[in-house]
Amino acid sequence: MNTAIHAHTQSHARPHHLRPALRLVKTNTLSRDEWLEVRKHGIGSSDAAAAVGLNPYKSQLELWMEKTGRDADLPKPDPHDTTAPVYWGTLLEPIVAASYTQQTGRRVRKVNAVLQHPDKSWMLANIDREVIGASDVQILECKTAGKFGARLWKEGVPEYIQLQVQHQLAVTGKQAADVAVLLCGQQLQVHRIQRDDALIAKLMTLQERFWQYVTSNTPPPVDGSDSAATALQYLYPRDTGEQLDFSQDSQMSALFTDLEEARFQADKYSKLEEQYKQRIQQAMGDASKATFETGSVTWKRSKDSTLLDTKRLLAVQPELLAQYSLIRSGSRRFLVSA
Numbered sequence: 001m002n003t004a005i006h007a008h009t010q011s012h013a014r015p016h017h018l019r020p021a022l023r024l025v026k027t028n029t030l031s032r033d034e035w036l037e038v039r040k041h042g043i044g045s046s047d048a049a050a051a052v053g054l055n056p057y058k059s060q061l062e063l064w065m066e067k068t069g070r071d072a073d074l075p076k077p078d079p080h081d082t083t084a085p086v087y088w089g090t091l092l093e094p095i096v097a098a099s100y101t102q103q104t105g106r107r108v109r110k111v112n113a114v115l116q117h118p119d120k121s122w123m124l125a126n127i128d129r130e131v132i133g134a135s136d137v138q139i140l141e142c143k144t145a146g147k148f149g150a151r152l153w154k155e156g157v158p159e160y161i162q163l164q165v166q167h168q169l170a171v172t173g174k175q176a177a178d179v180a181v182l183l184c185g186q187q188l189q190v191h192r193i194q195r196d197d198a199l200i201a202k203l204m205t206l207q208e209r210f211w212q213y214v215t216s217n218t219p220p221p222v223d224g225s226d227s228a229a230t231a232l233q234y235l236y237p238r239d240t241g242e243q244l245d246f247s248q249d250s251q252m253s254a255l256f257t258d259l260e261e262a263r264f265q266a267d268k269y270s271k272l273e274e275q276y277k278q279r280i281q282q283a284m285g286d287a288s289k290a291t292f293e294t295g296s297v298t299w300k301r302s303k304d305s306t307l308l309d310t311k312r313l314l315a316v317q318p319e320l321l322a323q324y325s326l327i328r329s330g331s332r333r334f335l336v337s338a
């Protein structure tokens with residue numbers, strides 16, 4: 001786990017008294033949109049890693065846009081899309097929970113409420129299930145992972161999910177949680193996560209810093225991720241034509257110099273990578289695969305495919321362009337000039 005937030009993983013000192021969570025609102029009568037609206041009023045457990053910059057799929061900036069109501073145009077997963085992981089995660093959650101009970105013998109039940117930390121009102125949590133009658137574990141988090149996602153579980157529970165669970169333990173005052181993950185639809189793994197109060201203290205400090213960005217309506221710094229790039233495109237979708245002069249701003253000028261150096265290094269290593277690849281291809285010749293001391297490469301011909309020659313089609317039937325044309329919204333391009 002990232003050392004900036006988790007300096008020692010073995011500290012599980014238990015405070016003398018932990019207050020239970022408050023039940024902010026019942027969820028069994030809420031629509032999905034209403035539930036999402038409630039979540040905007042705090043940092044939920046699924047937001048925990050993103051709020052501290054450690055979610056591989058969502059940046060602080062994207063999360064900030066959600067919490068400040070700027071996310072209307074941001075791409076969102078469709079809960080009814082059968083090709084989206086969120087659909088299968090929701091559909092399979094009760095199956096994972098039931099399989100956990102069958103595998104471990106521990107009974108569970110749903111908690112139909114958004115929970116709130118007794119002292120930090122911005123700290124919210126939804127838990128998939130509570131474990132009943134077990135002294136050693138109190139929370140169950142249900143997960144599913146496909147072929148790609150399963151790779152993240154080779155070393156155990158991924159960091160961003162560990163932070164999600166520690167957030168749940170912080171809000172509820174509980175001591176331990178089990179994470180049950182269904183891998184590739186056929187293997188159920190159960191991982192135990194103990195409460196780590198040292199980690200929780202750091203997590204809460206960093207989350208509170210993020211929440212200040214929300215309450216002060218100040219965007220957090222970007223992090224270079226795809227999520228942040230997408231967020232910027234939707235946060236500032238159009239340019240005004242205004243021209244800014246940063247030539248006397250030493251900090252911005254230094255940043256531009258760093259950008260130029262990074263682009264030079266990226267181009268240098270991109271060409272070097274291509275050269276190494278070509279040398280291996282030359283050595284392989286007609287071979288399909290080559291194995292080395294530390295790995296292997298394949299060089300295979302893909303299957304032929306059929307494409308539509310739109311240029312020729314429109315030359316013969318130009319009226320089709322007006323009949324079937326679609327307007328694609330433009331996006332801002334970032335170009336660098338020396």
